[in-house]
Amino acid sequence: MMTPVLQVENLVKRYGDVEAVRGVSFSVEEGEVFGLLGPNGAGKTSTIEVLEGLRVADGGRATVCGLDPQKNPNELKNEIGATLQATSLPDKLRVSEAIRLFASFYKRTRNPDELLKRFGLEEKRHSFYNQLSGGQKQRLALAMALVNDPRVLFLDEPTAGLDPQVRREIYVIIEELKREKKTIVLTTHYIEEAEKLCDRVAIIDHGKLIASGTPRELKQRSGDTTRVEVRLAKPAAKEALSKLEGVADALEVDGAYVLHCQRTAPAIVSLVKYLEAQGNELVSLEIATPSLEDVFIELTGRRLRD
Amino acid sequence: MKTILTLAAVRIRITLRNKTFLFFSLIMPLAIFFLYGSVFAKGKPEAVAYLMGPILSFTVMGTFWGLSMQLVTWREQGILRRFRLAPIAASSMIVSSILANYLLILPTVIFELLLARFIYHVTTFGNLISVFVLVILGITAFGAMGLVVASVTNTMQETQIINQLLWFALIFLSGATVPLAVLPHMVQRIGLFLPATYFVYGLQRAMLADAHLYTLGTVVFSLIAWAALASFISSQLFRWEPEAKLPRNAKLWAVATILPFVLLGIWENHNGKLLATAAYMMEGRPTENTPPADKR
Numbered sequence: 001m002m003t004p005v006l007q008v009e010n011l012v013k014r015y016g017d018v019e020a021v022r023g024v025s026f027s028v029e030e031g032e033v034f035g036l037l038g039p040n041g042a043g044k045t046s047t048i049e050v051l052e053g054l055r056v057a058d059g060g061r062a063t064v065c066g067l068d069p070q071k072n073p074n075e076l077k078n079e080i081g082a083t084l085q086a087t088s089l090p091d092k093l094r095v096s097e098a099i100r101l102f103a104s105f106y107k108r109t110r111n112p113d114e115l116l117k118r119f120g121l122e123e124k125r126h127s128f129y130n131q132l133s134g135g136q137k138q139r140l141a142l143a144m145a146l147v148n149d150p151r152v153l154f155l156d157e158p159t160a161g162l163d164p165q166v167r168r169e170i171y172v173i174i175e176e177l178k179r180e181k182k183t184i185v186l187t188t189h190y191i192e193e194a195e196k197l198c199d200r201v202a203i204i205d206h207g208k209l210i211a212s213g214t215p216r217e218l219k220q221r222s223g224d225t226t227r228v229e230v231r232l233a234k235p236a237a238k239e240a241l242s243k244l245e246g247v248a249d250a251l252e253v254d255g256a257y258v259l260h261c262q263r264t265a266p267a268i269v270s271l272v273k274y275l276e277a278q279g280n281e282l283v284s285l286e287i288a289t290p291s292l293e294d295v296f297i298e299l300t301g302r303r304l305r306d
Numbered sequence: 307m308k309t310i311l312t313l314a315a316v317r318i319r320i321t322l323r324n325k326t327f328l329f330f331s332l333i334m335p336l337a338i339f340f341l342y343g344s345v346f347a348k349g350k351p352e353a354v355a356y357l358m359g360p361i362l363s364f365t366v367m368g369t370f371w372g373l374s375m376q377l378v379t380w381r382e383q384g385i386l387r388r389f390r391l392a393p394i395a396a397s398s399m400i401v402s403s404i405l406a407n408y409l410l411i412l413p414t415v416i417f418e419l420l421l422a423r424f425i426y427h428v429t430t431f432g433n434l435i436s437v438f439v440l441v442i443l444g445i446t447a448f449g450a451m452g453l454v455v456a457s458v459t460n461t462m463q464e465t466q467i468i469n470q471l472l473w474f475a476l477i478f479l480s481g482a483t484v485p486l487a488v489l490p491h492m493v494q495r496i497g498l499f500l501p502a503t504y505f506v507y508g509l510q511r512a513m514l515a516d517a518h519l520y521t522l523g524t525v526v527f528s529l530i531a532w533a534a535l536a537s538f539i540s541s542q543l544f545r546w547e548p549e550a551k552l553p554r555n556a557k558l559w560a561v562a563t564i565l566p567f568v569l570l571g572i573w574e575n576h577n578g579k580l581l582a583t584a585a586y587m588m589e590g591r592p593t594e595n596t597p598p599a600d601k602r
Contacts, residue, residue: 054390054547077393084391087384092323097316104312105392128323144388 005030005065005152005183006051012059013046013207020046022207023060028152028200031181033174035198037188037292039304043207044187045085048154051185052082065151078107081150083141085157091130095121098129099144106148115143119173135166142173153177155186159193171196189304191293203296210299218295225260227288228267232257233281245270253297260290309394313402317376318409327372332414335365339418343426354426356587358419359510360482362437365414366444367476367502369407370452371469376403377456378465386546396544400537404449408442415441436512436519443529444505450536451563457543458552458560476502487585494581499564499571501532507580510587524570531566539563 006028013021021043028034036044049055051062053069053076062069065079089098099112116122119139124132132140138158145153158174159167174197177184188194194201195215202212211218225248241250241257246267248260261267264287275282296304321327339361347353380386389399415438422428431437455472459465477483479493480502486494497503508525511517519526539559545552553559574580 052391054387074393077391080391082391084384084387087388089388090320090380090385092320093316097319101312101316102392105309105394148392 003030004028006034006063006185008047008051008060008062010060011047011050011057011062013043013050013055014058020207021050021057024204024207024209025060026202026209026212028183028185030151030183032199033178033184033186033197035186035188035194035201036204037191037194037201037296037304038204039189039302042204044204045156046207047204048082048156048185048187049084052080052154053077054084078148079151080154081145081148081152082154083138083145083156083158085160087141089129089140091128093129094125095127095129095132095140096125098140099147102144103147108149110147110149112143112147115146119143133166134162135169138162138166138170139173142170146177151183153182153184155184157187157189159188159190167193191291191296191304195292201292203292203299205296205300211295215292218292219290221295221298225262225290226264227290227294228259228261228264228271229286229288230257230259230271231255231283231285232275233283234279236275236278236280240274241271244274247271251297251301253301253303258294258297260294310398310402310405313394313398314405314409317402317406321372321376321406321410330368330371331365331410335361335368335414335418336421338364339421343422347426349426351426351428354422355428355430355513356510358422358428358431358513359506360485361418362415362441362509363444363480363482363502363506364477365418366411366441366505367448367473367482369411369445370448370455371473372410372452373403373407373449374452374456374465374469375462377453378459378462381456381545382462382548384548390546396546397541400450400453400541400544403453404446404537407445407449411445412441432511432513432516433518436517436522437509439519439526440505440508440512440522440529443526443533447501447529447533447536450533450540453540454536454543454560454563457540457545458556460548460552476500479503481506481584485584485588486581487588495575498574498578498580499567501529501567503580504528504567504570507584511583514587528566528570532563535566536563 004027008027009025011021011024012019024043024047036047038044046055050057051064051069053073056070064076067076067079069076096112096116099116103109103112116125119142121136121139121143124136129137155174159170162170171193174184178197186197198215200212200214201218202209203218204210211221236257238250238252238257241247241259244267246261246263248262251258259267259271272282293304342357342361343349343354347357419431455468456465459468479497480486480500481497482502486497486503489497504525508522511522539562543556543559
């Protein structure tokens with residue numbers, strides 16, 4: 001029987017008049033990889049930083065490993081590891097010094113040399129922090145997050161700003177941690193990251209949790225449909241598009257039309273006929289199985305990345 | 307305690323790798339040492355001895371630059387946030403930075419004393435125990451002041467502007483550059499409100515008049531009070547996050563650090579003998595040299 005290692009109830013966080021997190025609730029089980037997916041500014045980082053004890057919540061309750069981040073910050077910090085979005089280390093600190101320094105702060109520690117080896121930083125151990133590439137910095141951040149062998153690992157946008165190859169490297173590391181049954185809470189605005197890495201995903205927008213479940217469950221919300229995205233030469237009425245044969249519904253997103261189709265071939269035929277009749281033309285057409293992006297579009301009417 | 311020592315050791319390493327720091331804490335004090343020793347004192351041992359107080363004051367007072375710039379940089383770059391994820395108290399961050407500064411500045415002080423002995427043949431250094439106690443108090447007090455400045459300013463530029471203002475007041479109105487006795491009377495009276503004045507004065511008394519700590523009671527006590535107050539306030543105002551809001555009364559708190567010297571300044575202005583003693587020390591300087599200010 002699994003036990004929730006992290007529980008959030010009705011969490012609220014304000015910055016002046018802005019309500020960044022507006023009553024978010026979720027729980028994470030031991031050994032689970034849980035993703036908070038949403039656009040920038042959705043309130044993901046605020047949520048996660050309350051759980052790390054870096055920010056004070058304005059309402060609601062949160063416990064991590066049975067500890068209240070505000071009441072027991074030091075006990076909590078011994079139990080968690082994290083990578084932050086906006087962070088750095090002193091330029092002239094060497095890699096091995098950094099990891100040893102942080103290891104010295106904890107009661108329970110893992111061998112810093114082994115961590116460096118595991119994260120492919122052995123050859124960089126004598127390099128200064130400012131000599132590392134973006135990917136190396138992120139690998140060091142991950143190694144440092146594991147230095148106290150944490151029960152819960154928080155990864156805030158672990159691959160933001162990294163190029164695709166480095167991003168894949170980080171995925172491999174996170175998948176490895178997943179196999180080791182580490183409990184991980186990660187935030188991301190990359191669909192593929194959430195689909196690939198997470199056991200469960202919560203979609204957050206404007207400070208509210210709008211849907212949660214396994215990636216498969218979430219995608220099933222779109223029904224057993226195929227996604228057809230078209231761009232047209234002239235605007236069309238989406239009501240008319242949704243009434244075409246084989247089409248379940250139609251949405252207009254950023255000037256394109258997304259049709260969810262139960263039967264793809266008849267839908268496309270009827271679409272082409274309809275456009276001909278209207279004197280409109282097809283500029284582009286893309287067929288895909290629904291992704292979490294579609295779930296997000298369905299729920300918010302917007303794309304995840306603006 | 308282990309955390310503080312480890313942090314202090316790392317801070318020392320990082321600082322020694324920083325060229326700007328080396329300039330301000332080693333090259334600049336030594337440049338001032340040789341400027342004072344060879345130009346102003348013309349290499350005469352007695353004149354060099356007289357100027358050792360101001361020279362050491364420069365070295366010690368420079369600490370507030372380093373500490374405030376490091377703290378504000380670490381906060382702005384998000385380095386402090388990373389530390390905050392670990393179980394570390396703000397007090398450990400503060401104490402480790404001051405501890406590191408003892409170990410970075412004391413060698414320079416010793417080096418300057420040795421240079422005075424072997425290059426300018428200064429034979430007497432007065433009461434060296436008093437000198438070192440004052441130096442240690444000075445590093446603590448001026449360092450903590452730097453941390454307070456870094457805590458009440460929001461950006462590097464702001465910190466630098468405040469530092470410049472403080473630095474010029476400290477070095478020009480205290481007797482560290484121009485001997486107190488030759489400053490205009492009005493400026494002397496303002497100088498009596500500055501910790502630096504007491505610091506320079508205390509060092510000169512210890513070195514020239516062999517003053518024991520207990521005869522320097524006022525100076526020692528006010529430096530201790532200031533160091534304690536500034537350390538306490540810096541721990542209260544410490545901010546880990548760049549966007550963390552400054553409490554509304556923070557600037558008042560910062561101003562409160564000057565309290566010991568406001569009181570001392572008022573008292574000295576009415577009853578004190580510091581100005582007279584400072585004048586006497588300068589006249590007693592057995593050289594025909596005019597002090598630097600008179601040359602202008």
